[in-house]
Amino acid sequence: MDIQFISKYLPLYVEAAKLTLTIATIGIISSIFVGFCCSLVRYYKIPFIHKIVSIYIELSRNTPLLIQLFFLYFGLPKIGIRLSSESCAIVGLTFLGGSYMAEAFRSGLEAIPKIQRESGLSIGLTKFQVFWHIILPQAVTISMPAFSANVVFLIKETSVFSAVALADLMYVAKDLIGLYYKTDEALFMLVCAYLIILLPISIIFSIIERKLRYAGFGN
Amino acid sequence: MSKKEKILEIKHLKKNYDDTVVLNDINIDVCKGEVVVILGPSGCGKSTLLRCINGLETIQEGEIYLSGEKISNQDKKMHLVRQKVGMVFQSYDLFPHLTILDNILLGPMKAQHREKKEVVVEAEKLLERVGLLDKKNAYPRQLSGGQKQRVAIVRALCMHPQVMLFDEITAALDPEMVREVLDVMLELAKEGSTMVIVTHEMQFARAIADRIIFLDSSKLVEESSPEEFFTTPKTERAKQFLNVFDFDIAK
Numbered sequence: 363m364d365i366q367f368i369s370k371y372l373p374l375y376v377e378a379a380k381l382t383l384t385i386a387t388i389g390i391i392s393s394i395f396v397g398f399c400c401s402l403v404r405y406y407k408i409p410f411i412h413k414i415v416s417i418y419i420e421l422s423r424n425t426p427l428l429i430q431l432f433f434l435y436f437g438l439p440k441i442g443i444r445l446s447s448e449s450c451a452i453v454g455l456t457f458l459g460g461s462y463m464a465e466a467f468r469s470g471l472e473a474i475p476k477i478q479r480e481s482g483l484s485i486g487l488t489k490f491q492v493f494w495h496i497i498l499p500q501a502v503t504i505s506m507p508a509f510s511a512n513v514v515f516l517i518k519e520t521s522v523f524s525a526v527a528l529a530d531l532m533y534v535a536k537d538l539i540g541l542y543y544k545t546d547e548a549l550f551m552l553v554c555a556y557l558i559i560l561l562p563i564s565i566i567f568s569i570i571e572r573k574l575r576y577a578g579f580g581n
Numbered sequence: 582m583s584k585k586e587k588i589l590e591i592k593h594l595k596k597n598y599d600d601t602v603v604l605n606d607i608n609i610d611v612c613k614g615e616v617v618v619i620l621g622p623s624g625c626g627k628s629t630l631l632r633c634i635n636g637l638e639t640i641q642e643g644e645i646y647l648s649g650e651k652i653s654n655q656d657k658k659m660h661l662v663r664q665k666v667g668m669v670f671q672s673y674d675l676f677p678h679l680t681i682l683d684n685i686l687l688g689p690m691k692a693q694h695r696e697k698k699e700v701v702v703e704a705e706k707l708l709e710r711v712g713l714l715d716k717k718n719a720y721p722r723q724l725s726g727g728q729k730q731r732v733a734i735v736r737a738l739c740m741h742p743q744v745m746l747f748d749e750i751t752a753a754l755d756p757e758m759v760r761e762v763l764d765v766m767l768e769l770a771k772e773g774s775t776m777v778i779v780t781h782e783m784q785f786a787r788a789i790a791d792r793i794i795f796l797d798s799s800k801l802v803e804e805s806s807p808e809e810f811f812t813t814p815k816t817e818r819a820k821q822f823l824n825v826f827d828f829d830i831a832k
Contacts, residue, residue, distance in 0.1 A: 484663055485692060
C-alpha cells in the first residue's frame with residue numbers, strides 16, 4: 363500500500379465525496395417529495411393520476427439506474443433536451459428514488475387500520491385533519507425502516523454517476539487507476555469513502571428507528 | 582314520550598351496497614335523554630345503522646335529522662355533524678401515537694377550536710370519573726382493553742355530543758372488563774345522556790334501555806319497552822332470537 367499516494371490524492375476524494383453527497387442530498391430530498399406525493403395519490407386512489415403513478419413506479423423500479431441515466435444523458439439530447447451531468451444525476455436519482463420512497467410511504471399509510479380514520483372522523487375532524495394528526499404521524503413511523511434503507515440504497519446508487527461523466531467518488535477512483543495503475547490504493551480509498559459517508563447515516567437512522575418504536579405504537 | 586323533544590329522527594332510511602339491501606325503511610325517533618338499545622342477530626344491519634347516523638356510510642333513501650336539522654348525506658359538512666354525534670367503536674380506536682390526554686384533546690381543540698385549558702380541565706374531570714386520571718400521560722398500548730374503551734367514551738363525551746352511539750363496545754373485551762365499561766354507560770344513562778347502543782349483552786340491554794329496537798334481515802321487526810321485549814316479545818322472530826340466550830331450554 364502506497365501511503366504517499368493515498369495522502370497525495372486524498373483531496374481528490376474529499377472533493378468527489380462532497381459532490382457525491384451534494385447530489386445525493388438533493389436527489390434524496392426530491393425523492394422524498396416525489397415519493398410522498400405519489401404515495402398519497404396511490405393511497406387515496408385519485409382517479410386517472412393514480413394509474414400514471416403506478417406506471418411510473420413500475421417503470422422506475424424495474425429498470426436499472428444506469429440505463430435511466432443513459433437515457434437522460436444520451437437519449438434526451440436526440441430530442442433536443444440537453445442536461446448537464448449534475449442535472450442528469452439528480453433527475454436520475456429522483457426518478458429512481460421517488461418510486462422507492464413512494465412504496466415505503468404507502469406501506470406505512472396502508473398499515474394504519476381503517477378504524478383509525480373512522481374514529482378520527484367520528485370526533486368531528488375534517489378529512490385533512492384526520493390525515494395530518496392521525497394517519498401521517500403513524501405512517502411515517504411505520505415506514506421509517508423502509509425509508510432509511512432507501513436513503514442508504516440511494517447513496518450507494520450514486521456510484522454509477524461516473525457513467526455520465528460526473529466527477530464523483532467512483533469517477534476519481536477509476537481515473538486514478540487508469541492514470542497510475544494504483545488499483546489497490548484507489549479502490550481502498552473508495553471503499554473507505556463510502557463507509558465514512560454511510561456508516562454514520564446507518565447508525566443515526568437505527569437510533570431514530572429505535573426512538574420511534576419506543577414512542578409507543580401498536581395496540 | 583311524545584311530549585319530549587326529539588333529538589334524533591330517522592325517516593324511511595334505506596341503505597344498500599349495490600344489490601344487497603342492508604337497511605330497509607327504518608323509522609326511529611330518539612328523544613332527549615332516552616336510551617335506545619338496538620338488538621338483532623349478526624348481519625342484521627345494527628352497526629350499519631349507527632354508521633349511517635354518523636355519516637360513515639351514505640344512505641340511499643330517507644333522511645336523518647338531528648335536532649330538526651337534516652344530517653344525512655351532507656358530504657362537505659359531515660364533520661360538523663359528527664361533532665354533535667359521539668361514537669365509540671367495537672375495536673379500541675384510540676390513537677396509538679398520542680397520550681391518553683392528547684387523544685381526548687384532539688377533537689375539542691382541532692375540530693371545535695376550544696381553549697386548551699378549559700378542555701384539559703374537563704378531560705381530567707371526566708377521566709377521574711371513569712377512574713383513569715392517573716393514566717392521562719400514558720400511551721394507549723399501556724392500557725387494558727376496558728380502560729381503552731373508557732377513554733374512548735371520555736373522548737367522545739368531551740365533544741359534548743347531543744347523542745352518543747355505541748357500537749358493540751364490549752364485544753372484544755374480557756368478561757371482567759365488560760363490567761367496568763358498562764358501569765360507565767349506566768352512569769351516563771342516569772345522568773340523562775341520549776344514547777343509541779348496539780350490544781349483545783342482553784342483561785345490560787334490559788338494565789339500561791328505555792326502549793328496545795329489534796332488527797332482523799335489514800328490517801325493524803319490533804320496538805318495545807325492555808320489560809315487554811324480554812318477557813313477552815310480540816314477534817315470533819324476537820322470541821326465537823331471545824331463546825338463543827336461554828340455556829335452560831337447551832338443557
